[in-house]
Amino acid sequence: MSFTESLETVTGTKIRLMRGGKGAPLLFLHGASGASRWLPFMEKLSETHEVIVPEHPGFGASDSPEWLDNISDLAFFYLDLLDHLCLEKAHLVGTSIGGWLAAEIAIRNATKLRSLTVVAPAGIRVKGIRKGDVFMWSPQETARNLFHDQAFAEAMLAAPPPSKEEMEILLRNKLTSAKLAWEPRFLNPDLHKWLHRISLPTLIVWGDDDKAMPVVYAPAWRDLIPNSRLEIIENCGHLPQIEKADRFVELVNGFIGEVTR
Amino acid sequence: MKFYFMHLMPYADLDLSYDEKHNSAWVTLPNTYYDPKKGHQLYNRYLDELEYADQLGFDGICVNEHHSNAYGLMPIPGVMAGALARRTKNVKIAILGRALPLLNNPLTVAEEFAMVDNITGGRLIAGMVRGIGAEYHSWGVNPAFSHERFQEAHDLILQAWTQPGPSVFEGKHYSFEYVNVWPRVYQDNPHPPIWIPSQGSSETIEWAAHPDRKYTYLQTFASVSTVARYMKMYKDVAAGYGYEATEDQLGWSLPLYVAETDEIARREAKDHIEAFLQKFLRMPMEMLLPPGYTSVKSMVGAMSAKAGHSMKQTIDSVIDEGKFICGSPATVREKLEEYQDQIGFGHLLTLLQFGTLPAELTRKNMEIYSKEVMPYLRNVTARRVA
Secondary structure: OOOEEEEEEEOOEEEEEEEEOOOEEEEEEOOOOOOOOOOHHHHHHOOOEEEEEEOOOOOOOOOOOOOOOOHHHHHHHHHHHHHHOOOOOEEEEEEOHHHHHHHHHHHHOOOOEEEEEEEOOOEOOOOOOOOOOOOOOOHHHHHHHHOOOHHHHHHHHHOOOOOHHHHHHHHHHHHHHHHHHOOOOOEOOOHHHHHHHOOOOEEEEEEOOOOOOOOOHHHHHHHHOOOEEEEEEOOOOOOHHHHOHHHHHHHHHHHHHHHHO | OEEEEEOOOOOOOOOHHHHHOOOOOEOOOOHHHOOHHHHHHHHHHHHHHHHHHHHOOOOEEEEOOOOOEOOOOOOOHHHHHHHHHHHOOOOEEEEEEEEHHHOOOOHHHHHHHHHHHHHOOOOEEEEEEOOOOHHHHHOOOOHHHHHHHHHHHHHHHHHHHHOOOOEEEEOOOOEEEEEOOOOOOOOOOOOOOEEEEEOOOHHHHHHHOOOOOOOEEEEEOOOHHHHHHHHHHHHHHHHHHOOOOOHHHEEEEEEEEEOOOHHHHHHHHHHHHHHHHHHHOOOOHHHHOOOOOOOHHHHHHHHHHHHHOOOOOOHHHHHHHOOOEEEOHHHHHHHHHHHHHHHOOOEEEEEOOOOOOOHHHHHHHHHHHHHHHHHHHHHHHHHHHO
């Protein structure tokens, strides 16, 4: 696996960053479980892009800054990060909380961005459709509910119990996720009002068997972002980039290819 | 030493087989398990018990706040305190407490406490807590801000009680242009006594023991060794601040059952304390400790402790640990005298009704405790002070 790891200080906040590959920059924003490892889908995307994977402030090995209270703080931080890394025409890809974050960044300032991909993003509400309560799920329920193919859940549950250090990271990730998403649950009540401002070409990806963020949300996102396209992946849960990594990479590469043709 | 009768007001008529279908008596246990006809009987029975404590010579009675569960039916404890304010004459009324971070407007607590303090002519004890982890699920309040909101709400209430109004409050979670609470507190020199119930936390002790506060630290349901450790910590912290903590700054709250003999006590208490432990307190880790409720460091400790032994609590296990005192008057006197001598707490809050303990046994427990335990300990501890 070819990637490098570094610590970057962005406007006073130190974050851990993984980078790999050459090509147009692709900034990947992780979800609630963080991004401590370079995963196969990152490797595949790095064959055609410079893939940049930061750990958000409050997650993993990054600082937990005093100023971080909500998703808006995090979105503005990422505008600082885009400046700091001197990124231009970046392809922004985010999953779950990271997808929500990507949309929050794009409604604020998209001048450094070329395209947007959101995977099962949080952030809006479809009345009457309840999101999964990830804060109430036991570790067993979490594993089962994240995947369609229970072989992935079995593998996750069969993994050796986390070390004390890993446990600390898991708990910090959960704490920051709570900060961003406990109440209102995975929602910025104002976001839906401003998604129309996203003029970037946008790809929305969703697993058809997502128990955390039900697929009913997918068309709602498509309808709110004007220049968007929806791709639903069959037999797939909340983490298409893991459960259907090949299909996910194919969709992202295809979309970026179209956009930049 | 002072003696208090603490009540949780559990839904004692709970169908105890609920746990075949539900994993907790909190948050998600359907409220269809609650029958208002039975609830009507229970509320009035429990209020009678609290009033009876006044007649039996207790120094105080205690109510508290819990939401959306069968464990305690006092979501708005001020309603109970209000009812008791008029029907009792001598006892202190401790509201332990209001869960400050759960509230969107902490001034409602400043008002509620001030009203009870005025009606009773200064019999109020003001408890301030953060609530149980489960309540952050029930109340939709973000546990990641629990500590911040507690501090800020406390500061706001203290400002409302001690600064002439109107005043301005500028906080992160709460902001007010006109802090001007009517009525003012009756105990206005400087404010009603503040008690801080806690399951045990060094951060809480550091804060409560600070010379600006000197609040009474109340250790809730814990083993004797834990109680001793935290009370010593309080004294050490006070000494570090350059003063000696008094007995008045230390309290202990625990269930207790006293009967004619050790054997009768154990037999009569068993099913009811085990219902309390195994049914009413039942909740998964995700409810008990939501993210941010305790520091990541303490969470790691709690998770590894849980992985080590998730033993079911029984009457024997809690008696052995000293979490529950149960026995004949002689046994109970002996244990309490020994613990008080070792630990030096000045307030003893006994939960004399717990779980499914019925009215007759609750009254018998209260009577034997107040006649055969309290006077003895009053004398012993008074002699010790003299």
